[in-house]
Amino acid sequence: MLIRAALAVAAIAVAAPAVAQPKTALNVGIAAQDIGQLDPHFAVSTIDRVLAAWMFNGLVRFPPGSIDPARLEPDLAERWEASPDGKTWTFHLRHGVQFHGGFGELTADDVVFSLKKAGEAKTSAFSSELRPFQTIEAIDPYTVLVVLKENVPSVLGILTNYAQGFIVSKKAVEQRGDDFKRNPIGTRPFAFASVTPNQSLELMANQAYFRGAPKINKISYRFMPSDASRDLAFQSGELDLNYGRADQAWVNRTKALPHTIVDIFEPAEEGQLHLNTTVKPLDDVRVRQAIAYAINRPELVRWRGADVSREAQSVVPRGYLGFTADNGLTGNDVEKAKTLLKQAGYAEGLTIKMIQSQLPEMLTAAQVFQAQLKRAGVNLDLQVVEHATYHQQIRQDLSPIVYYSAARFPVADIYLTQFFHSRSIVKTPTAVTNFSHCDVADKEIDGARVETDKVKQLALWAEAQKKIVAHVCAVPLFETLLVFARHDNLDYGYKLDGSLSLGPLITEATHFK
Amino acid sequence: MIFYIIRRLLAAIPTLLAVLTLVFLIVRVVPGDPAIAILGDRATPDGIAALHAKLGLDKPIWQQYVDFLGQSLSGDFGRSMVTGRPILTDVGAVLPHTIDLTLASLVVGIAMGIPVGIWAALHRNRFIDYAARMLSLIGLSFPVFVSGIFILLLFALHWRLFPVIGNARLDDPLDRLNKLVLPAATLGLVMAAYITRVTRSAMLSVLGEDYIRTARAKGVPWRRVVWRHGLRNAAMPVVTVVGLYIGILIGNSVLTEIVFNRPGLGKIIVGALNQRDYTMLQGLMVIYCFLIVVVNLITDLTYGLIDPRVKQ
Numbered sequence: 001m002l003i004r005a006a007l008a009v010a011a012i013a014v015a016a017p018a019v020a021q022p023k024t025a026l027n028v029g030i031a032a033q034d035i036g037q038l039d040p041h042f043a044v045s046t047i048d049r050v051l052a053a054w055m056f057n058g059l060v061r062f063p064p065g066s067i068d069p070a071r072l073e074p075d076l077a078e079r080w081e082a083s084p085d086g087k088t089w090t091f092h093l094r095h096g097v098q099f100h101g102g103f104g105e106l107t108a109d110d111v112v113f114s115l116k117k118a119g120e121a122k123t124s125a126f127s128s129e130l131r132p133f134q135t136i137e138a139i140d141p142y143t144v145l146v147v148l149k150e151n152v153p154s155v156l157g158i159l160t161n162y163a164q165g166f167i168v169s170k171k172a173v174e175q176r177g178d179d180f181k182r183n184p185i186g187t188r189p190f191a192f193a194s195v196t197p198n199q200s201l202e203l204m205a206n207q208a209y210f211r212g213a214p215k216i217n218k219i220s221y222r223f224m225p226s227d228a229s230r231d232l233a234f235q236s237g238e239l240d241l242n243y244g245r246a247d248q249a250w251v252n253r254t255k256a257l258p259h260t261i262v263d264i265f266e267p268a269e270e271g272q273l274h275l276n277t278t279v280k281p282l283d284d285v286r287v288r289q290a291i292a293y294a295i296n297r298p299e300l301v302r303w304r305g306a307d308v309s310r311e312a313q314s315v316v317p318r319g320y321l322g323f324t325a326d327n328g329l330t331g332n333d334v335e336k337a338k339t340l341l342k343q344a345g346y347a348e349g350l351t352i353k354m355i356q357s358q359l360p361e362m363l364t365a366a367q368v369f370q371a372q373l374k375r376a377g378v379n380l381d382l383q384v385v386e387h388a389t390y391h392q393q394i395r396q397d398l399s400p401i402v403y404y405s406a407a408r409f410p411v412a413d414i415y416l417t418q419f420f421h422s423r424s425i426v427k428t429p430t431a432v433t434n435f436s437h438c439d440v441a442d443k444e445i446d447g448a449r450v451e452t453d454k455v456k457q458l459a460l461w462a463e464a465q466k467k468i469v470a471h472v473c474a475v476p477l478f479e480t481l482l483v484f485a486r487h488d489n490l491d492y493g494y495k496l497d498g499s500l501s502l503g504p505l506i507t508e509a510t511h512f513k
Numbered sequence: 514m515i516f517y518i519i520r521r522l523l524a525a526i527p528t529l530l531a532v533l534t535l536v537f538l539i540v541r542v543v544p545g546d547p548a549i550a551i552l553g554d555r556a557t558p559d560g561i562a563a564l565h566a567k568l569g570l571d572k573p574i575w576q577q578y579v580d581f582l583g584q585s586l587s588g589d590f591g592r593s594m595v596t597g598r599p600i601l602t603d604v605g606a607v608l609p610h611t612i613d614l615t616l617a618s619l620v621v622g623i624a625m626g627i628p629v630g631i632w633a634a635l636h637r638n639r640f641i642d643y644a645a646r647m648l649s650l651i652g653l654s655f656p657v658f659v660s661g662i663f664i665l666l667l668f669a670l671h672w673r674l675f676p677v678i679g680n681a682r683l684d685d686p687l688d689r690l691n692k693l694v695l696p697a698a699t700l701g702l703v704m705a706a707y708i709t710r711v712t713r714s715a716m717l718s719v720l721g722e723d724y725i726r727t728a729r730a731k732g733v734p735w736r737r738v739v740w741r742h743g744l745r746n747a748a749m750p751v752v753t754v755v756g757l758y759i760g761i762l763i764g765n766s767v768l769t770e771i772v773f774n775r776p777g778l779g780k781i782i783v784g785a786l787n788q789r790d791y792t793m794l795q796g797l798m799v800i801y802c803f804l805i806v807v808v809n810l811i812t813d814l815t816y817g818l819i820d821p822r823v824k825q
Contacts, residue, residue: 033784036595037551044553121559122567125552181597197596197603198776198784199680222678225780226771228662233677233774236670388545388789395549395556406554418555429558 023512024217026490029230029239030503032223035201038192039181040166041117041124049163050503051221054203055100056168056186058161059091059111059144064505067266067410067498069321072156076106076167076187077144082155086452089146089155090139098208099169100191106167108138113170115146115159126164128432133158151450153321153413153457162409162500189214189508198223215493215511234260240490240512241504244483246361248305251483259488264307266498268479270317271405273369274419274435277473279400282352286344288472291401292330293337294376295369300478303368308483312476315420315468322412322448322461327469329476337376349377355399356382357390366403369477394435397427402435405480409500412461416445420468438473441465489513518810525806529799533585536798537578540791547594547789568594570791581795590796595788600796607776609683614700614769614777615762617693619755621701622708627751629705630712631744637717645709652706661699661772668695679773696773700766704758711754715747722746748819756812760805 032047040052061075062068077091097106117123119130134149152158159165172185184192189211190203203219224230227245234242235257244250244262255262273291281287297311310318313325341349356366363384370380380401385393394402408414417432418424422439424432441464448460468474484504493509548564549556565571569580584591590600633645669677681692719725720743728738767779778797785793 033780033787034596036788042551044551044555121557122563125555125560127560128555128557178597196680196776197598197606198780222680222774224678224774226658226774228658229665229677229772229774232662232665232670236673236677238676238678386545386787388550388787389543391549391554392544392546404554431558433554 023240023489024215026216026219026241026506026510026512027239028219028221028241028243029224029233030221030243031225031227031230033225034198034223035195035221037181038184038195040168040184040186041126041164042181043163044125046502047223049501051201051203052166053161053188053499053501053503054190054219054506055184055188055192056161056166057097057188058165058167059093059159060156060165061161062498062500064494064507064509065492065496065498067500069154069157069410072160075161076111077159080156086151086155087148089148091144091146091159093142093144094210095142097187097210098206099172099187100185100206101172103169103172103185106169106187107141108144109141110170111144111167112136112138113173114167115164117168117173118164118166124164129158129164151452153411153449154409157409157411160500190216190219190506193218209508212508214506214508216506219506234485234487237487240487242485243503244485246304246308246480246483248307251305251307254485261486261488263484263486263496263504264481265484265496265504266319266481267407267410267500267502268310268317268319268481269405269407270312270479271365271403271477272312272315272419272474273477274402274404274474275472276397276400276402276436277471278437281344281346281350282400284344285472286340287346287350288475289330290337290340290344290376291373291378292472292475293333293340294373294378295475295477296332296372297476297478298332299372300365300368304365304478304480309478309480312479314465315474315476316412316415316461316465317407317410317479320408320410320412320415322416322458324458324462324465326462327465329469334375337378341377346377349379351379351381352400353381353383354401354403355390355393356384356403357387358384359387362403362405365477369403395426395431395433397435399435403477404433404435406433407502412465413445413449416441416461416464416468417449420464420473421445436473438468438471440471440473441467514814518814521810521813522806525803525810528806529802532802533582533795533799534578536795537581540789540794541574543789545789547791550788551595585795585799590799591792593785593790593793595785595790595793600793603781603793604778604797604800607778607781610681610770610775611766611777611779613689613693614696614766614775615759617697618700618704618762618766619759621697622704622758623755625701625705626708627712630709630751631716631739633709633713634716634720635739642713645713649706649709652702653710655703657699657703657768658772660702661696661769664695664699665772677774679775681775692773692775696769696775699773700762700769704762707758708751708754712747712751715750716743719743719747745819749816752812752815752819756808756815759808 030047036045036048037043040056043049043052057075059075059077060072063071063073076093076097078094080091082089115136119127121127132148132150132152135147137145139145169185173180176183189206189209191206193202193204195201200220200222205214205217207213230242233239251262254260275282275288277283301309301311314323314327316323356363366382373380419433420438420441422442423430424434425437426435444460444464448457451457482502489512491511491513492504493507496504499505548561552560592599629645633642636642665677668674675695679692679696681689725742728742766777767783770777770780782797
């Protein structure tokens with residue numbers, strides 16, 4: 001009996017090391033040559049934004065997997081209160097939050113410093129978002145007071161774990177200076193470890209994370225610009241998580257792979273054709289209406305893929321606070337388009353120039369619009385240029401029609417302001433991305449921004465959308481969702497419906513099964 | 514010999530200066546603003562102006578040129594406008610990978626191309642010759658991004674002999690070799706196809722010469738005629754082509770680097786061009802030009818070794 005028991009113990013002892021431990025190293029493949037900016041206030045490209053959200057917290061956050069502004073919850077601030085007029089906000093910080101790399105405990109000074117840095121054009125790409133902030137002060141080491149110049153649709157939205165809302169270590173920025181963008185310090189479950197140019201960036205677990213030590217120990221973020229070889233590396237098991245393509249054939253093919261899950265999630269980027277309302281022949285509303293009638297959205301979605309895209313319904317993407325589908329947007333009617341062109345004096349059709357990026361996903365989309373417009377007699381003269389040139393030339397107002405696709409913080413104000421407010425017209429001192437020179441809804445956009453009555457605010461945004469659609473400043477096309485693929489042993493630890501950082505959030509709960 | 518090398522290196526200085534100037538001008542003539550590339554689609558005029566000032570792009574062009582020349586001549590290529598990393602650090606990190614790939618594919622190309630080319634020439638218009646010509650044509654016709662994916666499908670995914678991701682650890686020779694095999698074979702096959710054709714044609718031309726006929730008439734064994742009189746005289750065009758091809762390889766390996774996920778100079782150049790990273794482009798082009806000068810010098814020195822008449 002004793003011998004049998006001893007043998008059993010020995011067998012367990014021998015067998016124990018053979019029990020496979022779950023993986024703790026996560027390998028992620030991303031479509032990029034290299035990292036761009038590690039300073040979160042300069043993280044504008046997809047590759048940089050995905051990563052920034054793994055390293056930095058905000059005062060508040062979207063629950064992981066959600067982009068619903070109504071569900072914002074505490075992050076570095078454990079609670080907050082606002083004055084009755086909504087212009088003074090007091091944030092109470094969590095105690096004991098530690099920065100990576102021994103940079104100490106987070107205090108109100110770090111928050112004030114971060115928000116001031118994010119609001120300064122020299123130190124942030126998102127400075128305009130913080131324009132409504134009058135003062136940001138530390139009341140005590142754990143209390144921050146924010147005073148606004150005017151009401152904004154969502155103060156918490158500005159301070160969330162996104163773009164300008166990321167909190168950095170004051171001490172690290174001051175100590176490292178310009179080197180901070182190569183060696184950043186945040187508070188999230190993963191800390192920057194190293195970067196190898198052209199190859200990968202490594203993150204290590206922040207064991208002192210205030211929500212608990214992460215289950216993933218190490219993340220390798222690999223720069224792999226070739227879609228084909230990134231897919232092969234995913235299939236061979238060298239990658240656990242793969243940046244996907246918003247392409248139905250790719251989704252179908254990847255879904256068919258064993259042990260593979262394809263995540264398709266928000267926010268969708270809405271593609272629009274922005275029509276310059278101040279140049280001939282687009283200054284004639286009938287020509288713009290003809291273009292709107294010539295566009296066939298259901299056909300675009302069939303081309304793009306039903307899983308990864310959906311018809312755009314307004315000049316603001318679906319699901320944004322303030323979006324309305326009741327805006328008078330017209331459907332496809334080629335005959336009506338031809339009639340309108342005839343009335344405008346273009347019975348024989350017309351040719352309009354469009355500067356277009358050579359990026360394949362943008363160029364192929366433009367070729368589809370070109371074919372649709374051709375049916376109505378509009379000849380789209382595509383002038384294909386390299387992507388950086390495209391961005392420069394459309395901002396120089398050189399393209400009468402601009403195809404632009406974008407996602408923003410999901411509140412109508414930001415989309416409407418950046419694309420349709422006269423303050424944002426390109427080639428002006430306050431330019432953003434108003435390529436159409438649209439100015440018909442300034443009053444409604446400005447009014448909605450400071451309106452404290454939520455019902456009135458929604459009504460103003462709806463009115464703005466109606467006016468912009470009626471004036472045909474832009475033609476909404478389709479919305480494209482985000483796509484990533486992962487092996488089924490990788491569990492995010494939450495349900496992924498959306499991620500404003502444009503990639504799945506890796507949290508302390510993310511693990512391998 | 515040493516004076517010759519010094520003279521050649523000194524002669525390269527005007528070339529490098531011309532390249533510096535051309536690169537400086539070209540990157541600024543190409544449309545596209547690095548500030549917009551860095552700040553993204555929400556770039557405001559304030560932000561763009563602030564970044565221009567920070568990057569020194571608000572200075573007059575001549576002043577930027579003088580600054581750039583001064584820095585370059587002192588061996589400081591500055592930092593990347595986008596990542597802020599020192600350019601020499603980035604180049605230093607990837608250069609061993611580029612050199613590995615270039616040399617390994619050169620070895621594959623020469624080891625396959627020269628024997629096959631000789632063999633084809635010696636069996637002119639026979640099956641072996643046709644087969645070699647056909648295979649070299651196929652090798653030249655397949656773009657690397659197609660042949661590379663086929664090779665990955667077979668060796669990395671089907672047989673699982675090699676990894677798909679080729680970013681080797683430089684301190685681990687076995688890892689380095691393991692991740693070099695497939696890209697070197699892919700690029701080497703293209704080079705082999707090229708060298709086969711050049712060797713065949715050079716050998717055919719030499720084998721028809723009078724001195725070959727004389728050697729054969731004197732009763733010199735055929736093998737010796739081929740090696741000593743044929744190949745040595747045919748080697749000059751082959752060396753020229755190999756020398757030229759190394760220069761092309763350093764730059765053209767970008768597709769191989771992308772398909773096999775290897776770091777390398779070519780990949781950095783493409784990334785820098787896309788992001789309008791002026792400083793990185795300038796630094797890379799100067800380094801690239803310097804490498805070409807060195808390769809040309811080695812090629813010229815090799816001429817002297819093969820053909821003593823060149824030394825005179």
